[in-house]
Structure formats: structure tokens, C-alpha cells
Amino acid sequence: xxxxxxxxxxxxxxxxxxxxxxxxxxxxxxxxxxxxxxxxxxxxxxxxxxxxxxxxxxxxxxxxxxxxxxxxxxxxxxxxxxx
Numbered sequence: 438x439x440x441x442x443x444x445x446x447x448x449x450x451x452x453x454x455x456x457x458x459x460x461x462x463x464x465x466x467x468x469x470x471x472x473x474x475x476x477x478x479x480x481x482x483x484x485x486x487x488x489x490x491x492x493x494x495x496x497x498x499x500x501x502x503x504x505x506x507x508x509x510x511x512x513x514x515x516x517x518x519x520x
Contacts, residue, residue, distance in 0.1 A: 438516060443509045450485045464506040490515055
């Protein structure tokens with residue numbers, strides 16, 4: 438899966454799970470400041486992302502994530518490691 442495909446998937450999850458307007462979801466958008474994703478929402482997001490990795494997703498991998506692009510980069514790296 439490419440980074441662009443991951444971005445589109447994350448955008449869809451944010452829209453469907455948290456009712457965030459897709460126009461607000463940019464690669465540079467800050468999860469907390471721009472999209473109002475708090476720590477509980479972040480856990481929900483991780484649960485939604487698990488199927489992309491076959492259910493093997495550790496929350497620790499997301500400790501340094503601040504932007505949507507950070508999420509894309511971490512997921513892309515984890516998918517490459519799993520391959």
C-alpha cells in the first residue's frame with residue numbers, strides 16, 4: 438500500500454469514525470490541535486488501523502505521532518517491516 442493510499446484510508450477513517458470534515462484532513466494537520474483527536478480517540482484510531490497490518494499494531498509505535506503524515510509514515514514503515 439502506498440503512502441497516498443494510506444493517507445486516503447486514514448482520511449476515510451477520520452471522517453467515518455470521528456465525523457471530521459475530509460477537507461480538514463491534510464497531511465500537515467495536527468491530530469490534537471487541528472482535528473481534536475484526544476488520547477482516547479487516538480486509541481480508537483489505532484483500533485481502526487489494525488486491519489491494515491493484520492491486527493498486529495502496537496500503540497507504542499504511535500507515541501511520537503503528531504500529524505496525519507506521521508500516522509502515514511509509521512503505518513507505511515510497519516507494513517514494510519511486516520512484508
